[in-house]
Amino acid sequence: MVSKDVYRILSINPGSTSTKIAVHENESELFRNTIENAAEELAKYKSMVDQFDMRRSAILECLGEQKFPLESLSAVAGRGGKLTPLKRGAYRVTQEMVDFLRYRPIDEHASNLGAIIAHSIAQPLHIPSYIYDAVVVDELEEIARFSGVPEITRRASCHVLNMRAVSRKIAEKLGKGLDEVNIVACHMGGGITMSVVSGGRMIDVLTDEEGPFSPERAGRVPCRQLVDMCFSGAHDRKSATRRMRGSGGLVAYLGTNDARDVERRIKDGDAYAAEVYQAMAYQVAKGIGEMATVVSGRVDAIILTGAIAHSDMMMGMIRGRVEFIAPVMIVPGENELESLALGALRVLRGEEGAREFIAP
Structure with a gap:
């Protein structure tokens, strides 16, 4: 009983x-x-x-x-x-x-x-x-909803569950409540998303369509070239979507969605794999910098989480570019x-x- x-x-x-x-x-x-x-x-x-x-x-x-x-x-x-x-x-x-x-x-x-x-x-x-x-929790500030085209409104869609949970843990580690801190959280899995937690709310996000490319997602791509691709005759709606989601990122460049496989290739001397992997880290770091501007740089912690946070190689490449903003906390796994x-x-x-x- x-x-x-x-x-x-x-x-x-x-x-x-x-x-x-x-x-x-x-x-x-x-x-x-x-x-x-x-x-x-x-x-x-x-x-x-x-x-x-x-x-x-x-x-x-x-x-x-x-x-x-x-x-x-x-x-x-x-x-x-x-x-x-x-x-x-x-x-x-x-x-x-x-x-x-x-x-x-x-x-x-x-x-x-x-x-x-x-x-x-x-x-x-x-x-x-x-x-x-x-995944559809939406607490965006109204200013964050503008996309640049009135017909398209930005919407929140990200790894809310894990990012809020690890943000809560890091706030406790800092001796504060979640509503007392500004945190930039980045979840890195098959897709990569980011959020700014401020006052306990996710006031802005980078969805897996707006931020860095990832193991399976193309992320943010030049929109004019994307329009040209969609109207080239080579794709219908389904195949174009698949190219951006599922067949983009590491899959498109290297034929694998497994970061561990990419790292093995890098260690075996594959220079192109190393360049692609560095580019992904570079884009993640740019996204974190972008998110930091939402709270005018007043960031208490940057959290790197998700399955790829187990990678010392990737974490090192990202940390080196963003630790000037705030302390970097690594919380591996999905949780x-x-x-x-x-x-x-x-x-x-x-x-x-x-x-x-x-x-x-």
Whole structure:
């Protein structure tokens, strides 16, 4: 029997080719697992949402193998998907949210499955399910919304969950609350995004379409050449999008999205790989400098996080260009399962409230 002061939370983070899960008991992780999906299995499905039954069954099978009693759960937390713009923090998963993600999401994305699967597991157990710091959290200052073209309004879309969580940790390390610091956070994974956290809010961001190129994304490219490419006859809408997202960045230059592979090639004397990798670090550093101007250079810390933050080579190249701005803190990994669990835990303890999603 689990004490009423002990909360067990299942966290679910669907990715494009895998689903990561973890169970936390209060702040302590009991176990975690990554459920890999073979490419030939995924190819059977027309959309991410079509993978629901397969992924849900795999999660339940994994929990069964761990002999984990589902009835001991207090809540289920799923990664928030492509909803309309949200505020930071927790949202209770409702049928209205599930229907929106199933039938009319803003974009096709693996994270759309997070809330749907969480709700399907929690509902029969009569416990709540939540999303926390979804990718569509939008707290931009109004001045940051101008793009240069009235028909296009800048919108926030970034690795909110991890960047807010590590910003909270670094603020605590500095002996301050999150609302007392200015932090530039950079998440480096398959895509690279950045944010400025000031007064507890993400007041500006660089999305993976506006900032540096990354392992799989082209990032910011010259717009006139992009228009020319799209109208060259060589691409339709789908292939042009794929060229920018999924086949850009390191994939386009070097044929791989694995930074570890690039570093092995550099160590083996591949001068071109070294030049491309340095260019990525150069663009990341430029983006951090750009973000620092949002708070007039008054930055308490720069955070480098995400999977690529494990790379001493890349961190060294970036740090050398930006440490004049503020101390550089490196927090490797995604930390998203822990962030989901701790967010839900604060709600269960009454330290934070949970909002309701209202579909437009």
